[in-house]
Amino acid sequence: MSSLRTGSRCLRDIRQPGKAATVPWQSTSKASLAYRPKQPFNVTRFIATTAPRSAETTEIIPSDLESADQGQSAVVRVPYARAVPVSPSYFSRKPIFNDAFVVVQDLARKYARLPIIPKDKVTPTAWRTKEQYRLAVGEHAKGRDYATCMKLAKRLNQIHPDLMPEEVKAGLLPFKREVNYYLNQPKIQPIDQYGRSHGVGKRKSSVARAWVVEGTGEVLVNGKPLSEAFGRVHDRESAVWGMKLTERLDKYNVWAMVSGGGTTGQAEALALAIAKALCVHEPALKNPLRRAGCITRDPRKVERKKHGHVKARKMPTWVKR
Amino acid sequence: MATANCWRCLGRPSTQRLLAPSSLTTFKAPTSVAAFTTSATLLAKDDSSFSMKGHVRTGKRLVLGKKKKGRGDRSKPPGPGERKAFRKRIQLSNDNALKVSGLPELEAQKLVDPAAVGQIVSLPTDLVDQLRTVEAFKPTQNWGLFRSPHMLVRKDTVDFLGDLTKRVGNKETVRTVIEGERSVGKSMLGLQTMAAGFMNKMVVINIPEAQDLVEARTDYSPIPRTTPEQFSHPSYILKLMQAIRSANEEILSKEIVKLEHIHLPVSVSRNSSLASLANATKEPEFAWPIFNALWQELLQPGRPPIMFTLDGLSHIMRISDYRSPSFNLIHSHDLALIRLFVEALGGKTHFPNGAAIVGVTTKGNSLKVKSMDKALEQAAADQAGLPIPERDAFYSKYDERVFEALKGVKVFDVKSISKLEARSLMEYWAASGVLRMRVDEKTVSEKWTLAGNGVLGELERASLYVSRL
Numbered sequence: 001m002s003s004l005r006t007g008s009r010c011l012r013d014i015r016q017p018g019k020a021a022t023v024p025w026q027s028t029s030k031a032s033l034a035y036r037p038k039q040p041f042n043v044t045r046f047i048a049t050t051a052p053r054s055a056e057t058t059e060i061i062p063s064d065l066e067s068a069d070q071g072q073s074a075v076v077r078v079p080y081a082r083a084v085p086v087s088p089s090y091f092s093r094k095p096i097f098n099d100a101f102v103v104v105q106d107l108a109r110k111y112a113r114l115p116i117i118p119k120d121k122v123t124p125t126a127w128r129t130k131e132q133y134r135l136a137v138g139e140h141a142k143g144r145d146y147a148t149c150m151k152l153a154k155r156l157n158q159i160h161p162d163l164m165p166e167e168v169k170a171g172l173l174p175f176k177r178e179v180n181y182y183l184n185q186p187k188i189q190p191i192d193q194y195g196r197s198h199g200v201g202k203r204k205s206s207v208a209r210a211w212v213v214e215g216t217g218e219v220l221v222n223g224k225p226l227s228e229a230f231g232r233v234h235d236r237e238s239a240v241w242g243m244k245l246t247e248r249l250d251k252y253n254v255w256a257m258v259s260g261g262g263t264t265g266q267a268e269a270l271a272l273a274i275a276k277a278l279c280v281h282e283p284a285l286k287n288p289l290r291r292a293g294c295i296t297r298d299p300r301k302v303e304r305k306k307h308g309h310v311k312a313r314k315m316p317t318w319v320k321r
Numbered sequence: 322m323a324t325a326n327c328w329r330c331l332g333r334p335s336t337q338r339l340l341a342p343s344s345l346t347t348f349k350a351p352t353s354v355a356a357f358t359t360s361a362t363l364l365a366k367d368d369s370s371f372s373m374k375g376h377v378r379t380g381k382r383l384v385l386g387k388k389k390k391g392r393g394d395r396s397k398p399p400g401p402g403e404r405k406a407f408r409k410r411i412q413l414s415n416d417n418a419l420k421v422s423g424l425p426e427l428e429a430q431k432l433v434d435p436a437a438v439g440q441i442v443s444l445p446t447d448l449v450d451q452l453r454t455v456e457a458f459k460p461t462q463n464w465g466l467f468r469s470p471h472m473l474v475r476k477d478t479v480d481f482l483g484d485l486t487k488r489v490g491n492k493e494t495v496r497t498v499i500e501g502e503r504s505v506g507k508s509m510l511g512l513q514t515m516a517a518g519f520m521n522k523m524v525v526i527n528i529p530e531a532q533d534l535v536e537a538r539t540d541y542s543p544i545p546r547t548t549p550e551q552f553s554h555p556s557y558i559l560k561l562m563q564a565i566r567s568a569n570e571e572i573l574s575k576e577i578v579k580l581e582h583i584h585l586p587v588s589v590s591r592n593s594s595l596a597s598l599a600n601a602t603k604e605p606e607f608a609w610p611i612f613n614a615l616w617q618e619l620l621q622p623g624r625p626p627i628m629f630t631l632d633g634l635s636h637i638m639r640i641s642d643y644r645s646p647s648f649n650l651i652h653s654h655d656l657a658l659i660r661l662f663v664e665a666l667g668g669k670t671h672f673p674n675g676a677a678i679v680g681v682t683t684k685g686n687s688l689k690v691k692s693m694d695k696a697l698e699q700a701a702a703d704q705a706g707l708p709i710p711e712r713d714a715f716y717s718k719y720d721e722r723v724f725e726a727l728k729g730v731k732v733f734d735v736k737s738i739s740k741l742e743a744r745s746l747m748e749y750w751a752a753s754g755v756l757r758m759r760v761d762e763k764t765v766s767e768k769w770t771l772a773g774n775g776v777l778g779e780l781e782r783a784s785l786y787v788s789r790l
Contacts, residue, residue, distance in 0.1 A: 216740075216766075217766050217769065217770045217774075218770070218774050219770055219774065224773075225502075225737075225773030225774045225776065226770065226771065226772075226773045226774070227771075227772055227773025227776050227779040228502070228503075228773060233771065233782060233783050233786060236771045236773075236783070237771060240770060240771070244767055247763060249763075249766055249767050249770055250762065250763070250766035250767075250770075
């Protein structure tokens with residue numbers, strides 16, 4: 001991840017506004033700010049020094065070569081005596097983060113006077129967490145620094161959307177996730193022409209599909225009444241738990257198919273399926289159903305067996321010899 | 322700064338001391354720590370295994386010659402059959418239950434009146450005695466939860482018994498098999514049928530558990546001069562005959578013996594009543610001939626109609642566990658009492674006075690008899706006017722005698738109860754104090770759904786489960 005550039009100037013010189021054009025990554029940006037868009041990271045970060053050199057010093061080098069060819073004694077006019085890193089923070093172990101941080105700091109200073117909107121009016125943004133940023137960039141950004149940076153970034157994000165400069169948008173990009181999941185819209189489930197709604201629920205290794213239609217409280221599971229499908233009264237109760245708590249048991253009929261797993265899993269999968277199908281009829285029931293525990297899928301599954309163990313955790317019996 | 326240990330004392334700080342001030346635990350060596358609180362002591366685990374006991378594997382080592390004597394329950398174990406008797410006991414009243422007043426008493430008209438559907442009726446004491454004598458009550462039914470026996474008149478009851486009583490009144494023979502899901506109330510409908518029989522002055526004969534007859538539980542003996550060889554259950558038949566006599570005493574004592582019974586081992590005079598004929602012997606070996614004579618008498622014209630019921634139909638539709646003298650298994654239909662029922666059910670016996678032959682199937686304790694299932698399927702299709710399903714061509718073990726026994730029977734399918742019936746039942750439970758919740762539309766429909774859309778036994782299970790004894 002190193003990019004070097006030949007040159008004799010010290011690092012500070014590179015950032016002088018007058019000579020900005022000599023720095024490759026600055027040449028792409030129109031502003032005078034030390035801002036570096038995302039793309040050059042990938043383009044210019046390489047160890048070989050030839051490419052940037054040829055790009056920049058095309059005017060100088062041929063004359064150098066000529067003079068070198070003409071006489072050994074001629075002084076070689078090399079612009080830089082030694083390789084200079086592209087990034088000013090090359091030696092900081094965290095060049096990418098530091099650069100991005102500097103960009104954000106400069107942006108914040110530059111646009112501090114732009115009008116902002118309150119936090120709750122800002123379009124929700126999926127920021128990268130510290131760990132996600134570290135993973136994405138491959139650098140161990142310090143927690144405190146990242147927090148400071150995020151504070152500025154969020155302040156910048158509050159700028160009124162009509163006045164939001166393009167460079168701010170670009171500068172915040174490294175700290176945002178690729179997908180803004182806040183903007184995801186749930187797919188609206190339809191009620192079909194016969195008034196049925198469909199829901200799917202899972203638990204352990206059981207899958208349940210339920211079709212809910214307005215009716216009088218009849219429940220058929222795999223073509224059988226509830227009492228035949230589930231021997232335990234407890235299982236029957238948990239299957240219709242959502243309807244019971246929301247007092248909808250006598251207002252809907254359920255036709256369900258369940259497969260896989262055992263009775264408890266099937267009953268609880270059915271609870272989820274019925275709750276989802278019920279939400280299609282009455283979306284306002286979602287919160288009561290969530291409180292009843294019928295919306296969230298229980299992610300627990302059978303733990304895998306490990307070698308050296310009898311089961312997932314159980315160890316073989318200790319024997320003396 | 323607060324120190325971890327007590328600053329008054331000179332003991333060195335240690336976690337063990339913090340957890341359990343040992344001055345409170347007497348069995349440990351006393352130390353100088355002051356006990357400010359007892360909670361740590363109480364919370365501390367007993368770590369006596371740490372210091373007091375011997376080796377860590379003490380409990381796992383084989384210890385011989387130290388058998389503990391005189392430990393455990395020293396009371397006398399229950400005698401043979403006592404446990405079963407306790408399990409199978411039938412308790413028809415419970416003084417702890419609340420008395421429900423204001424419910425009408427059962428009459429013959431109530432069982433056939435469509436207006437009475439959904440009513441809870443109490444059973445009259447005489448009827449309870451009669452039903453008890455013929456063992457119509459089952460140990461699986463929760464009679465013991467209530468003060469006195471009551472029952473629900475449901476739509477199925479009225480449908481079935483209305484048809485039955487009308488046809489028996491016309492001196493027809495009703496041959497029916499009661500079918501239905503598990504715990505939907507088949508045996509209960511059987512009981513109601515018997516109640517209707519008693520109230521309509523029929524002679525009620527009941528075989529409460531068909532499996533008692535085929536599972537080689539009671540004694541049996543060959544009947545001489547029968548082809549093919551038949552077998553009777555002497556003690557069972559004797560008991561049955563006594564039950565018939567005491568339950569139907571009122572009717573049988575009015576009927577006079579008509580036939581000559583010269584072949585009987587006991588002398589029966591022409592003018593004696595049928596009750597005395599039924600009571601003629603206490604000897605098991607004479608039970609079958611006398612029972613047969615009683616049966617023949619009942620088949621004479623001018624006698625009251627007969628009601629013959631049997632619970633657990635699938636048990637008698639197979640080869641029994643009894644063996645003939647040549648050590649072959651006996652077919653159930655070669656057992657004389659079962660043969661009597663099967664011939665009546667199959668329509669071979671002619672009843673001049675009308676009769677109701679009712680077989681009740683069971684789902685909980687039943688065998689899978691393919692022949693019977695197919696025969697009933699065919700009977701049901703015939704009754705509904707549908708094309709009759711064919712036998713499975715790849716099943717070779719169909720029993721022709723089973724098809725013969727179920728030829729032309731009507732199948733009555735017991736359905737689940739409606740919410741209205743469920744409500745009146747739950748109100749009765751609540752009034753009896755066994756159901757402690759408000760009975761309103763919400764709870765009724767909830768229990769109704771949990772009970773598999775109104776399966777009565779499941780309704781009981783879902784509602785009374787906690788209070789079942």
